[in-house]
Every structure is written in C-alpha cells, then in structure tokens.
Amino acid sequence: MSTVQEKLTDLLVTQLGVPAAKIEPGISYKDLALDSLALIEFTMILNRELGTDLSDDLLQAETTVAETVEFIEAQGVRA
Amino acid sequence: MSRPATGAVAVTGIGLVTAAGLDTQTSWERVCSGRSTAATDPELAGLPVDFSCRVTGFDASALLGPGSSWRLDRFTQLAIVAARQAVADAGLDPESWDGTRVGVIVGNSLGGTQTWEQQHRRLLEETPKSVSPLLIPMGMSNMVAGHLAIDVKAMGPSMVTATACASGANAIGLARDLLRSGTCDVVLAGGAEAALTPAAVTGLARMGGLSGRREDPAAASRPFDAARDGFVAAEGAGILVLERAEDARARGAGVYADVIGFGASSDAHHATAPDPSGAGMERALRAALADAGVGTDEVDHVNAHGTSTPLNDVTEGRVLRRVLGRRPLVTSTKGVTGHTLAAAGAVEAAFTALALHHQLVPPTANLTDLDPEIDLDVAAGAAAGADLEVAVSTSLGFGGHNAALVLAAA
Numbered sequence: 001m002s003t004v005q006e007k008l009t010d011l012l013v014t015q016l017g018v019p020a021a022k023i024e025p026g027i028s029y030k031d032l033a034l035d036s037l038a039l040i041e042f043t044m045i046l047n048r049e050l051g052t053d054l055s056d057d058l059l060q061a062e063t064t065v066a067e068t069v070e071f072i073e074a075q076g077v078r079a
Numbered sequence: 080m081s082r083p084a085t086g087a088v089a090v091t092g093i094g095l096v097t098a099a100g101l102d103t104q105t106s107w108e109r110v111c112s113g114r115s116t117a118a119t120d121p122e123l124a125g126l127p128v129d130f131s132c133r134v135t136g137f138d139a140s141a142l143l144g145p146g147s148s149w150r151l152d153r154f155t156q157l158a159i160v161a162a163r164q165a166v167a168d169a170g171l172d173p174e175s176w177d178g179t180r181v182g183v184i185v186g187n188s189l190g191g192t193q194t195w196e197q198q199h200r201r202l203l204e205e206t207p208k209s210v211s212p213l214l215i216p217m218g219m220s221n222m223v224a225g226h227l228a229i230d231v232k233a234m235g236p237s238m239v240t241a242t243a244c245a246s247g248a249n250a251i252g253l254a255r256d257l258l259r260s261g262t263c264d265v266v267l268a269g270g271a272e273a274a275l276t277p278a279a280v281t282g283l284a285r286m287g288g289l290s291g292r293r294e295d296p297a298a299a300s301r302p303f304d305a306a307r308d309g310f311v312a313a314e315g316a317g318i319l320v321l322e323r324a325e326d327a328r329a330r331g332a333g334v335y336a337d338v339i340g341f342g343a344s345s346d347a348h349h350a351t352a353p354d355p356s357g358a359g360m361e362r363a364l365r366a367a368l369a370d371a372g373v374g375t376d377e378v379d380h381v382n383a384h385g386t387s388t389p390l391n392d393v394t395e396g397r398v399l400r401r402v403l404g405r406r407p408l409v410t411s412t413k414g415v416t417g418h419t420l421a422a423a424g425a426v427e428a429a430f431t432a433l434a435l436h437h438q439l440v441p442p443t444a445n446l447t448d449l450d451p452e453i454d455l456d457v458a459a460g461a462a463a464g465a466d467l468e469v470a471v472s473t474s475l476g477f478g479g480h481n482a483a484l485v486l487a488a489a
Contacts, residue, residue: 017145033146040212048209056208 004069004077007050015045025066029059036061050077087337088255089327089489090432092169092320094161094269097416097426098132098313102164107433110415111462113442117296117311117417122275128284130296131275132313132417152191152217155226157316158271162227165267169320170332173231182263183227183237184254185318186246186270188421188476191218192279223271227318235263241421243476244384245343246270247317248424248484252341258323269318270425280312286351288388300418301445302385302411303392303457310386313417317426334489336432336470340371346479353390353475357398360481364402364473367483373469376404378485380440380470382431385411386418395473396453408465410458414444424474428484431472435488440465 005025012018018032029039039059046052046068052075059068095102098116099109109116120131139148139156148156162183166173173181194217201209216222221239228237236257240249247270254268274280283289290309292299300311324337344366346359353360368375381403384395392411399409412430419426434440439462446459472484 015149017140017147017149019146037212037216038150044209044211 004072005065008065008068008072011045011049016042023065026064028062028064030061046072052077086259087324087339088258088321089324089332089334090319090336090338091322091327091332091334092165092171093335093429093432094164094168094318095426095429096134096137096157096161097315097419098134099416101134101136103168103429107430110412110430110441111439113415113444113461115297115300115415115444117299119296120275123277123280126277126281126284128280128289128291129293130299130311131280132311133275134314150213150217151226152194153273153314154187154191154271155223157273157314158185158223158227158269158318159230161269161271161316161318162231162267165318165320166231171265171320176265178232178234180235180264181231181233182235182254182257182266183224183233184240184250184257184266184268185224185227186240186242186250186421186425187220187223188241188243188246188272189274189279190220192274192276194218196276196278227267231267233267242480242482243478244418244420244423245474245476245480245482246421246424247426248428248472248474248482249343249480250425251319251321251338251428251484252343252482254321255338255341258321264322264326266321267318268321268425269316270422271316272420272422273314274420275312275314283312290387298445300387300414302383302387302414302443303396303450303453303455304446305448305450307387307389307392309388310413311417313419315416315419315422315426317422317429319425319429336435336486336489338484339487340367340373340485341483342366342370343482346481348479351477353394354479355394357394359479360395360398360473360475361402363481364398364471364483367471367485371485373485375402378403378405378407378469378471379467380434380465381407381409382427382434382470382472383409383411384473384475385413385443387413391475393450393452395475396455400454406456408440408458408463409455410441411443412441414446424472424482427474428472428486431470431486435467435470435486438464438467
C-alpha cells in the first residue's frame with residue numbers, strides 16, 4: 001500500500017509535471033516552482049484523488065511536502 | 080514592377096504546426112501533395128459534424144515540458160512550438176537578442192475553447208470549487224501573445240488580433256507597421272487556433288458553415304469545386320519572423336519572400352455573410368496592391384481564402400477575376416489543411432512565401448469540377464512549377480473583416 005507521501009509525489013509528477021528527483025519531504029512548493037494558481041490546482045487534485053477537503057488557501061509557497069502529508073493525514077486519509 | 084525600395088519586410092523564419100505536419104517542411108510537402116487531412120474525429124463523436132483537420136502526434140508535454148504544458152490551452156501550445164521553429168529558422172537567438180526591440184502579434188479568435196468547455200462542464204457537474212484557477216489565464220485569447228513573449232523574451236508590443244478568419248493576416252499587417260515605424264526590429268507575427276471542441280464545432284455546424292460530408296471527410300474540403308458544401312474546421316498555428324527587408328539582408332539572413340503590401344477593409348454589411356458584391360474584399364485587395372506599388376496585372380499567384388463554402392468561393396472568385404487583370408494561378412491550401420480560422424491568414428501567408436521561395440504552386444485538393452460560376456485558373460492535381468514574382472494571400476472573416484497581403488520573391 002502506498003503512503004500519502006508516495007501518492008502526493010505521484011500526483012505532483014504526473015499531474016503537474018514536477019521532476020520526481022526534486023521532491024523530498026522538506027522541500028517547499030516555492031522551491032518546486034509552483035505558484036499560487038498551481039497550488040490551488042494541486043489542492044483541487046488532492047481533494048479529487050484522495051477525498052480530502054483541503055481549503056484553497058491551505059497550501060502556500062513556504063508549505064513543505066511533509067506538512068502537506070500531515071494536513072492530509074489529519075483528515076484521516078492514509079492513501 | 081515598381082517595388083518600393085523601402086517599407087518591405089522580409090520573412091526570415093517560418094514555423095508551422097498544422098494538420099498537414101508538425102513543422103514547416105512536412106506541412107509544405109503535404110500541401111503540395113494535394114491530399115486532404117480531413118478525417119473522422121473521435122473527439123467530435125456523436126455530433127452533427129464529426130470530422131475535422133486535427134493536428135495529430137503533437138506531444139505538448141515532450142515539446143514544452145511537463146511542468147509547463149498543463150498550464151497552457153492547446154492554441155497556445157501550438158503557437159509556442161511554431162514560434163520556436165520560426166525563430167530557430169530565422170537564425171535568431173532569444174538568449175542574446177535585444178528583447179525590447181522584439182514584438183509579438185498573433186491572431187486568435189475563439190481563445191481556449193478546450194479549457195472553457197472542460198471547466199464549464201465541471202461547474203455544471205461538480206461544484207464551483209472544482210473549477211480550475213487557471214480557467215481565465217488559459218482561456219483568454221490574448222494569452223497566446225503573452226506566452227509567446229515570455230517564451231522568447233520579447234519585450235516590445237505584444238497583442239492579439241481578433242478579426243475572425245482574417246486575424247492571422249491582420250497580425251502580419253500590423254507587424255509590418257511596427258517594423259516600418261521603427262517601433263520594433265523583429266516581430267513574430269502569425270495566428271493560432273485550436274477550437275476543435277464539441278461546443279465550438281457544433282456552433283460552426285449550426286451556422287451552416289461546415290461541410291456535412293460525413294461519409295467521406297477526405298473529400299469534404301473542396302475549394303472552388305462545384306460540389307463544395309462548406310468548410311472543414313481545422314486547428315493549427317503559423318508564425319513568421321519578420322524583419323525590415325534591408326535589416327535582414329544586412330545581417331545575411333535567408334529570406335523566403337518579402338511582404339510588400341497590405342490592405343484591410345470592412346464590409347459593413349452583415350455579421351457573418353460576406354457582401355455578395357465583394358466590394359469590401361475588392362477594397363482590401365486594391366489597397367494592398369497600391370500599397371505594394373504593384374499593378375493589378377502583375378500578380379502571378381493567389382493563395383485564396385477559398386474556404387469551400389458555396390458563398391465565399393463564388394464571391395471571392397468574382398473579385399479576383401474583376402481586379403486581377405492577368406490570370407494568376409490561384410490555389411486554396413484549405414483543401415488540404417482545412418480552415419484553421421484565426422490561424423488561416425498566417426498559415427496561408429507562410430504557404431505563399433514558400434510558393435515564392437520554391438517557385439511552386441500547391442494544388443487545390445479535391446478540385447475535380449470547377450464551379451462554372453468561378454472564372455479563375457485554379458491549380459489542381461499536382462503542384463505546378465511556375466515563374467512567380469508577386470503573390471497575394473487573401474483572408475476574410477466573420478464580422479466583415481477583409482485583409483490582403485502582397486508578397487514578392489526575395
């Protein structure tokens with residue numbers, strides 16, 4: 001069974017074209033070159049694919065991948 | 080011929096992404112073959128008109144990068160790829176040019192119809208929170224010029240001309256003026272359209288503009304033929320690199336042809352039907368020839384608007400016959416490419432430049448029985464070698480927009 005981190009990484013790569021090699025728990029979205037519109041788009045993708053209900057303004061430029069995993073898991077999602 | 084010593088602009092680069100090919104050479108060869116690209120289109124399955132001239136094999140992710148392509152509607156994707164081809168073809172380098180002297184003028188009509196239709200469906204079927212924040216930046220018509228400017232670091236004027244099927248020709252005319260006035264040293268000018276989406280194509284069908292030849296799509300686009308019944312919707316992009324003729328020669332650039340004249344007019348008659356007298360088109364054509372300093376008996380070749388609709392082709396045929404004293408060899412490359420709408424004027428200006436460059440007139444696909452109402456010499460069958468000095472490309476758009484370009488062999 002894949003972890004939330006693995007699922008999130010997969011969505012960043014397949015849906016937004018982020019290079020897989022750049023993705024690690026501590027990296028922020030700013031450092032992944034995702035702007036505010038891309039982050040709303042990513043939030044929509046997460047909600048659709050994982051069944052979460054993350055708000056549009058949750059993910060910010062400084063938010064990290066690890067923090068996002070925590071947000072998702074806090075909603076009871078274990079991928 | 081009294082070609083003006085100054086004021087001409089050189090076509091130094093051409094980029095084409097059409098149903099006829101993913102680059103200039105492939106598109107030109109297919110157009111010269113006279114084989115139509117129209118085919119049944121799975122994306123239009125179940126609709127009243129279910130065929131088109133679609134660009135196939137276009138891998139946006141591979142060409143533009145997976146991190147960028149998803150943020151761009153298809154009309155912008157096609158335009159960026161065509162623009163990169165054109166700039167490379169011109170031997171120019173966006174990394175080193177003075178971008179403040181570079182302009183971008185692109186024709187587009189319908190914007191990001193794929194984006195609009197997808198997101199509207201989400202709004203209706205899901206919730207407002209399902210609508211992408213990129214709907215507007217992907218769907219806006221002007222974004223094709225904005226993205227091209229970003230891609231090639233062009234910091235001069237950039238904008239979209241929106242004159243329906245004359246958009247691409249108007250873009251080239253406006254670009255020429257920016258070069259003539261000294262505002263820019265290089266302009267990327269052209270057109271892009273990718274509106275082969277269910278609502279857009281059905282809208283065109285409901286207007287009665289499209290061919291209904293579902294049983295034989297490859298025979299549907301047949302400009303000037305007696306059995307024509309409408310145009311075939313197509314997508315594509317054509318971008319030309321234009322520079323002042325003297326600048327291009329001074330830097331030793333290869334020149335396909337020179338744009339030596341431009342004319343535009345409005346029918347002021349009806350929203351979608353051309354003025355049956357052709358008076359508006361005639362004014363545009365005469366203005367372009369006068370601008371070029373070319374006599375009405377000096378035109379060797381015309382790449383006609385030639386949409387394959389009953390009304391356009393007969394009206395256009397009368398105007399060309401009435402204005403052009405000699406009998407130029409006329410073609411409509413829409414027989415092969417279909418009608419790329421706002422891109423058509425640019426795609427066809429590119430084919431006109433290539434005809435002058437190669438001294439070769441592409442045939443009109445599917446022309447087997449010239450409409451007796453049309454008294455023109457229309458190229459049919461095989462591409463014909465010819466002695467070409469001056470050529471004209473005509474474009475007419477819904478709204479009564481008329482445009483004509485005059486090009487001369489380099």
